Amino acid sequence: MKVLVTGATGFVGRRFYQLATELGFQLLGQSRVRPSRDAERWIETCIDSNTKWSKTLHKVDCVVHCAARVHQMNESVDDANALYQEVNVLGTLNLARQAADAGVKRFVFLSSIKVNGESTSPNNPFKPEVGARPSDPYGASKWDAEQGLLDIAKETGLEVVIIRPPLVYGPGVKANFHSLLKWVDKAAPLPLGAINNQRSMVFLDNLISLMLECCENPNAAGQTFLVSDDHDISTSGLLKEVATAMKRPYRMLPIPESWLKLAASLLGKKHVGERLCSSLQLDITHTKQQLGWVPPVSFSEGIKETVDDYLKQKGKE
Incomplete structure (x- = not known):
């Protein structure tokens, strides 16, 4: 099978490219800057409404579209919304239409699970059905792209498969999860001992496993799948799991949730407080039943692999 994977130098795309190659897939990677290795198997281009893909798509069986625009610092809301639409919506649909034509x-x-929303109420996890259009600009751009893809599928017969992951962690993770690793590594007391929320996450290789399944499984066509480790955990529980894997002291202060949210709000970090305290659970029953798929790596093993890589990289600094 010949697969074009976009965003192939990103956190998810890079791992997909590696594991799919090991499994014998014929890979063609897209990125804004072509790596020096295997140059003949890469295309260097941006993704927008004007990108020309016809030569790239020759004899391609499946497109795995990982590339997307995410939040950038120091930009206006209007600029961000316009760029989300250009890259995440128009760029995606431009690629899909040319793929169908080819x-x-x-x-x-x-x-992204942001299509469903930012949080869930107790015992009411997200399912593939969406109750309302997301208000977050990134989530809204993903929703618009999903709807456009489904329209193209109806018009052309292109088999569209949609995957909505929550937070993805694993070796090489950056952003908020990397910050969490550094907090635990310092062994400083953290004010999260009273947080009893429940959150779904997905280990990188579990996500890649599902993506690979969706490339070939005939039951995936036309479906929307939620994905997680099938193991929900509280923020404080996550920190304890990381501390155990890192062999660091676990020090949590039982500060009331309302105080944490107030402090975060006063510091201009309201969204951080909400994320630390709120629940976000996914029901992946449909994914498992439709595909006969289960996450191959346990949550504990995923955390261990992530921590081991963090400590290894730290030792190189």
Whole structure:
């Protein structure tokens, strides 16, 4: 099978490219800057409404679309919304239409659980159905892209598969999860001992496993899948799991949730406080039943691999 993977130098795309190659897939990677290795197997281009893909899509069986624009610092809301639409919506649909015209059979789209929303109420996890259009600009752009892809599928017969992951962690993780690793590494007391929320996450290799399944499984066509480790955990529980894997002291202060949210709000970090305290659970029953798939790596093993890589990279600094 010949697969074009976009965003192939990113956190998810890079791992997909590696594991798919090991499994014998014929890979063509897209990125804004072409790596020096395997140069003949890469295309260097941006993704927008004007990108020309026809030569790239020759004899491609499946497109795995990981590339997306995410939040950038120091930009206006209007600029951000326009760029989300240009890259995440128009760029995606431009690629999909050209893929359909080129005879590509399947289009696997890496969306986001933000399409469903930012949080869930107790015992009411997200399912593939969406109750309302997301208000977050990034989530809204992914939702718009999903709807456009489904329209293209109806018009052309292109098999569209949508995957909505929550927070993805694993070796090489950056951003908020990397910050969490550094907090635990310092062994400083953290004010999160009273947080009893429940959150779903997905280990990188579990996500890649599902993406690979969606490239070939006939039951994936036309479906929307939620994905997680199938193991929900509280913020304080997550920190304890990381501390155990890191062999660091686990020091949590039982500060009331309302105080934490107030402090975060006063510091201009209201969204951080909400994320630390709120629940976000995914029900992946449909994914498991439709595909006969289960996450191959346990949550504890995923945390251990992530921590081991963090400590290894730290030792190189």
